[in-house]
Amino acid sequence: MERFYTLAFAAGIGCFAVAFILAFIFPWMTIEEYHGAKYRTLEELAETPSASFIELSEKFPEAFAREFPAGVNSDTYGEALRLGRDLYIGQACWHCHSQYVRVVSNEMQRFGPASTAQEYQNALNQPHLWGTRRVGPDLTREFGLRTNDSHIAHLISPKDVVPYSMMPAYAYYFEKDGTPKKDGFGLVTYLQWIGSEYIRQAEEKAADAENAEEGTDG
Amino acid sequence: MSAAAMTATMKTQPLVSDDGKPLVAYHLVRWHIAAAIISLIISMTAGFLYSLQFVGYYPFPDSELLSPGHIRLIHTNMAAYGWLVNGFTAMCYYIIPRLTGYRVWSAKLGNLIFVVWQFILLSTIGGLLMNRAQAIEWGETPTGFKPGSFDLNWIPVDLLVTVGAVLLIAQLMVPMFKARDQKFYVTLWYFTAGLIWLALTYLMGNIIPEWVLPGAAGAAVTGLFIHDLVGLYVTPMGWGLMYFFVPLILRKPIWSHSLSVIGFWALAFFYPLGGVHHFLISPIPDYVEFGAITTTIAIEVVVTTVVVNFFMTLRGKWSALRTNMAIRWFYAGAVMYFITCLQCAFHVTWMFQKVIHFTDWVVGHAHMIMYGTFTFWIFGTIDWLWPRIMKREWYSNRLRGWHFWLSTIGIVIMFTDLTISGLVVGFMQRELNPWSDMVQASIPFWWVRTFSGGMMITGLLCGAYNMWMTSRSDRVYVEDAHYIAAEAD
Numbered sequence: 001m002e003r004f005y006t007l008a009f010a011a012g013i014g015c016f017a018v019a020f021i022l023a024f025i026f027p028w029m030t031i032e033e034y035h036g037a038k039y040r041t042l043e044e045l046a047e048t049p050s051a052s053f054i055e056l057s058e059k060f061p062e063a064f065a066r067e068f069p070a071g072v073n074s075d076t077y078g079e080a081l082r083l084g085r086d087l088y089i090g091q092a093c094w095h096c097h098s099q100y101v102r103v104v105s106n107e108m109q110r111f112g113p114a115s116t117a118q119e120y121q122n123a124l125n126q127p128h129l130w131g132t133r134r135v136g137p138d139l140t141r142e143f144g145l146r147t148n149d150s151h152i153a154h155l156i157s158p159k160d161v162v163p164y165s166m167m168p169a170y171a172y173y174f175e176k177d178g179t180p181k182k183d184g185f186g187l188v189t190y191l192q193w194i195g196s197e198y199i200r201q202a203e204e205k206a207a208d209a210e211n212a213e214e215g216t217d218g
Numbered sequence: 219m220s221a222a223a224m225t226a227t228m229k230t231q232p233l234v235s236d237d238g239k240p241l242v243a244y245h246l247v248r249w250h251i252a253a254a255i256i257s258l259i260i261s262m263t264a265g266f267l268y269s270l271q272f273v274g275y276y277p278f279p280d281s282e283l284l285s286p287g288h289i290r291l292i293h294t295n296m297a298a299y300g301w302l303v304n305g306f307t308a309m310c311y312y313i314i315p316r317l318t319g320y321r322v323w324s325a326k327l328g329n330l331i332f333v334v335w336q337f338i339l340l341s342t343i344g345g346l347l348m349n350r351a352q353a354i355e356w357g358e359t360p361t362g363f364k365p366g367s368f369d370l371n372w373i374p375v376d377l378l379v380t381v382g383a384v385l386l387i388a389q390l391m392v393p394m395f396k397a398r399d400q401k402f403y404v405t406l407w408y409f410t411a412g413l414i415w416l417a418l419t420y421l422m423g424n425i426i427p428e429w430v431l432p433g434a435a436g437a438a439v440t441g442l443f444i445h446d447l448v449g450l451y452v453t454p455m456g457w458g459l460m461y462f463f464v465p466l467i468l469r470k471p472i473w474s475h476s477l478s479v480i481g482f483w484a485l486a487f488f489y490p491l492g493g494v495h496h497f498l499i500s501p502i503p504d505y506v507e508f509g510a511i512t513t514t515i516a517i518e519v520v521v522t523t524v525v526v527n528f529f530m531t532l533r534g535k536w537s538a539l540r541t542n543m544a545i546r547w548f549y550a551g552a553v554m555y556f557i558t559c560l561q562c563a564f565h566v567t568w569m570f571q572k573v574i575h576f577t578d579w580v581v582g583h584a585h586m587i588m589y590g591t592f593t594f595w596i597f598g599t600i601d602w603l604w605p606r607i608m609k610r611e612w613y614s615n616r617l618r619g620w621h622f623w624l625s626t627i628g629i630v631i632m633f634t635d636l637t638i639s640g641l642v643v644g645f646m647q648r649e650l651n652p653w654s655d656m657v658q659a660s661i662p663f664w665w666v667r668t669f670s671g672g673m674m675i676t677g678l679l680c681g682a683y684n685m686w687m688t689s690r691s692d693r694v695y696v697e698d699a700h701y702i703a704a705e706a707d
Contacts, residue, residue, distance in 0.1 A: 004398035009406050011486040012414030019490030027506045039432065042366065045410025048500040086365065092287030102499040102574040105648040117501035123366060127353040127427040128437045129296055132496060134576035137653050164654040166272055172282045173606025
C-alpha cells in the first residue's frame with residue numbers, strides 16, 4: 001500500500017482508468033447507441049448556405065465580395081462559420097453565454113425546448129461550447145429570432161440595444177458605418193447558425209412522422 | 219516510512235546524496251518560486267481588470283488585443299499553469315529528495331524544464347491574446363492547429379505542455395523509483411499518483427474533446443478534465459505539502475496514520491468519478507450524473523477524515539497559529555478547504571443545481587478552493603522556505619502579517635459576496651425576471667467582488683515586495699534552534 005509500484009499502478013493508473021471507463025466510455029456508448037446521433041462534418045453543415053449569410057452578401061455586396069471573392073457557396077459559408085466560431089472561442093464568448101437549455105428553473109419558458117444530445121453531434125460542437133456560467137443569456141435557442149442588423153448593432157454597442165448590458169463592445173469587427181469586416185461576417189454568420197441543428201432535426205423528425213402516418217393511411 | 223518515523227528522519231538524514239553531491243537543487247526551488255509569484259501577479263491583475271468590465275470601468279474598451287475575454291483566459295490559465303504548477307514544482311524539488319534520499323534526475327534537465335515551462339506560459343499568453351484559445355475550460359492553452367485540421371496557426375502549446383510534463387514527471391519520478399524498496403511517507407503517495415494523474419488528465423482533456431468526440435460525449439470528458447485537473451493534480455500536491463510541512467514545523471507526527479491511508483485511497487478512488495458534476499441536468503445520461511453526485515458526496519466524508527487528522531495533529535500546539543505564520547496559512551487554508559468541500563456536498567445535488575448553476579455561486583466556490591486553500595498553502599510553504607533557501611531573515615514581519623490578513627479578509631469577502639449573489643440571481647432566473655434586471659441586481663455584488671479582489675492583490679504585492687527585499691537583505695538567517703538538526707548539515 002505504501003510502495004512505489006502500488007501507488008503508481010493502483011492509484012495512479014488504476015483509479016484513473018476506472019473513472020475513465022465509468023464517467024466517459026459508458027456515457028459515450030449510451031449517447032452513440034441509444035440516441036442514434038449521427039455526426040455531421042463541417043462540409044455537411046455548410047452544404048446549404050443560410051438565409052442570413054445570403055442576406056449579408058446582399059446587404060453589403062462590396063465588402064462581402066472583397067472578403068469572400070467566391071461569392072455565396074458552401075465553401076465560403078463553411079469558412080465563415082469556422083471563422084466565427086474561432087472568434088467566439090478566442091474572445092471567450094462561451095464563458096458568459098451558455099449553449100444548453102436545462103429542463104429545470106423555468107428555462108424552457110425562458111429560452112425554449114430543452115437540449116438534446118443529438119443536436120451537438122457535429123463539427124462545430126467539437127469541442128462543445130456548453131459553458132458553465134451565464135452572465136448573459138443562453139444562445140442555443142436564438143436561431144431565427146434576430147436579424148443580421150440587430151446582431152451587428154448589438155455587437156458594435158451592446159449598451160445601445162440592451163441598456164443595462166455589461167457585454168464588451170466588439171466594434172473593431174466592423175467599419176464605422178456598420179459594414180462587417182471579415183471577422184464581423186464570420187461572427188454574425190456563426191451567431192445566426194447556433195441552434196439551427198435542433199430546428200433541422202425537429203423538422204426532420206416531423207417529416208418522418210408525417211411520412212409514417214401517410215404510410216399507414218395508404 | 220511511517221508518520222512517526224518521518225520527523226525523526228528529517229532530523230538525522232544528511233542533506234547530501236550517496237555520491238556526496240548536495241541533495242536538493244536549491245536554485246530550481248528559487249527559480250520556480252519566483253516564476254510562480256510573477257505568474258500569480260499577472261493572473262490576479264488580469265482577474266482584477268476583468269472584474270472592472272462587470273462594473274463598467276474596463277480600461278481598454280476599444281482594444282481587440284486586450285479585450286475582456288482575452289484577459290479572463292489569461293487570469294485562469296496563469297493561475298493554473300503559471301502559479302500552481304510552478305509553485306508545486308518548486309515544492310517537489312525541495313521535498314522529494316528529502317523524503318527519498320535521492321537527488322532528482324538531473325539539475326541540467328531541471329534548467330531545461332524551467333525554461334520550457336516559462337516559454338509555455340509566454341506562448342499561452344500570446345496565443346490567448348491572438349484569439350488562439352482552445353475551447354476546453356481550464357485547458358485554453360492553444361493547440362496551435364487550426365480547428366479540425368493539422369495546419370499550424372500558432373506555437374503548438376499543448377504539445378509543449380505534454381513534453382514539459384513528461385520531462386517533469388521523469389525528473390521527479392527518478393528519485394521515487396530509486397526509493398521503491400522503501401515504505402513511502404504519505405506525501406510521496408500523493409506525489410507519485412498526482413504526477414501520473416497530471417499527465418493522463420492533460421492528455422485526456424486536450425485530445426478527446428478536440429480531436430475525437432463532439433458534443434455531449436466530449437462534454438463528459440471536459441467535465442472530467444476540469445475536475446481531474448483540480449482533484450487529481452492540485453489536491454494531491456496540496457495535501458502532499460501539508461503532510462510534509464505541518465509535522466515538520468510542529469515537530470510532531472501526524473495524528474493518525476490510518477486516517478492518512480483512508481484519505482489517500484478514497485481520494486484516488488472517488489475523486490475522478492465525479493467529473494460529470496460540472497454539467498448536471500444536461501444531455502449527458504442521467505445515470506452518469508447520479509454516479510458523479512454520489513461520489514462527490516462521498517468525497518466530503520474523505521475530506522472530513524483528512525481535516526480531522528490535521529486538526530488533531532494541531533491539538534496541544536494551538537499557539538503555533540499565533541506564533542508561526544506558515545502554520546497560520548496552512549490552517550486558514552484547511553478551514554476554507556473544509557468549507558468549500560462541505561458546500562460542494564450540497565450544491566452538487568440537483569436541488570441546488572437548479573438554482574445556483576450558471577451563477578456567481580460557482581465563481582465564489584472556485585475562488586475559495588483555488589485561492590483560499592491551495593494558494594494559501596503555497597504561500598505558507600513559501601513563508602517557511604524563503605528565509606531558509608535565501609539564507610536571509612524576512613525583511614519585514616509586518617508585511618507578512620499584511621499579506622496574510624489582506625488575503626484572508628479579501629477571499630472571505632469575495633466568497634460570501636459571490637455566494638449571496640449566486641442565490642439572488644439564481645432565484646431571479648428561476649422566477650423568470652428579465653435578464654437586465656438580473657444584471658442590475660448583480661452590480662452591487664460585482665463592486666464588492668472588485669473591491670475584495672483589490673484587497674487580495676494588495677496583499678500579494680506586500681508579500682512579493684517582502685520576498686524581493688528579503689532576497690536583497692544583508693541580515694543572514696539564523697536557523698531556529700529546533701530545526702538546526704534538520705537543516706544545517
